[in-house]
Amino acid sequence: MSDITGTRAIAAQPQETKAKLVQMPGFGVGTKPTIAISIATGAALIGIWWLVSKLGLVSHLFLPRPDEVLTQVGVVYRDGYAGASLSEHIVASLFRIVVAATIAIAVGIPVGLLMGLSRWAKGVLDTPIEFYWPLPPLSYLPLMIIWLGIGETSKITLLVLAMFAPICLSAQAGVRSLPLERVNAARSLGASRLQLFFSIVLPSALPEILTGVRIAFGIGWGTLVAAELIASTRGIGFMIMSASQFLATDVVFVGIGIIAICAFTFTAAIRILETVLVPWKGKL
Template sequence: MSTQPIRNLRSRRSGGHSLYFAVSGLTVLAIFGLWWIASYFEWVNPLFLPSPTEVWSAFMDIVQNGYKGSTLIGHIEASMRRILIAMVLVFVTAVPLGIICGRSRIVRAIFDPIIEFYRPLPPLAYYSLLVLWFGIEDMSKIILLFLSGFAPMFIAVVYSVRRIPPDRINGARSLGAKGFRLYAFVVFPSCLPDLLTGFRTAVGVTYATLVAAEMVAAISGIGWMSLDASKYLRSDIIYAVIIIMGIIAILIDSGIRLFIRRLSPWIEH
């Protein structure tokens, strides 16, 4: 069998990826160029738009001296620890519950009203309650991150399970699969691509809630750094922290996308 069509496909994909990264790189350069021009000619008050040089100086100062008694790595580690714990809890609860709800209308009827009620609420709307119930330590922050990521993950799993072809389930049952084996070897693998895509979405939502989670009684974390710098009108630090957060988000999302491609290479992500 000739491998020429496969090689042509890989060549087209490689060329498409190269063009994609080239255009993305030019877009980033254009944004930084416009930023530099706007700050140089002071089109915007420097208090609100510091120059790239000032932001770089603030970043280097944080790298060398830390911020408010903790190193930059320490702040990043604090935030990543909270997100990691929250996402582990999201995965071990939303996945099995979503699979059960996807297979059972009765169970889904129990949980749907609860999730659909709190899902559209802004995190700050109920964060004060979490602080009252669980205190001002990391517990309330982790629970807030957990709740923000649980709903999109749960919905993705339920949707994926419900779209599994009935013939696949019936065929597995005719071959003797039932109970735990049916869920572990048929249902779970069938919804795995959608599950991982839902996990990617949940991570993004949770990461976006990070600043809200670190607003109350926090003394560490990259979200808290941005909030604390705003109290002193240190826009250079705010911009530096935002860029750091954006780079971390891109790295996390790229890692998840790579993992998804390894598990389901036939799907474009």
């Protein structure tokens, strides 16, 4: 009888409630993809463009319809423009931007890392970089022509100068944002200077460096039109400026669209590189 009573007492006790997991609220953009929003925004902008041009709110001379721009793409692809085919214009611009980016990255990253590690290097190099960095490239374009002539050297040098500063300053910022605890922990484990640099300093600065490279490419594409003003006969920037002189607005839109596609491709490639090299970015 006592056993039955004890069993009933145990059964009467409330069951233990399981712990509930509480999900912390997100902050900022979060982890959900935004590609659908971006596509919808792009479609809305194209729709507004078509509506404005169709209703004649802006003169057709200044704002052609999107379908007319697409038609002009086929015309330029088939017949070329200004004595060169479309592929020749694209290859000329890609050659300049890729060569300039290679030089700017090869020089800017080591210089930026050195400025972040050495007080003397920062003191010597910071002043000239900060002096010319805010200047628009068009301001020292005449100097490039005077010093280097009107060949490819002056164009590529102008692009290198425009792309060098953001890469260098980003590399410096990446080193200076390195937590001192990581350095002291590596030293306590007996890491040499070389091991400290390649295992701690460089990986910690890499997210900032890749961000600087992405910004530099944006500035480089923006400077490309100015660089191709220097006695060019090939290039997307040259095609845009030549078309603007004859009020060929549809060709101008074609050139702008090509630059936008190329710039987007380079940016997407760098973002993919970020996911491979620094998968921890934004998660720590």
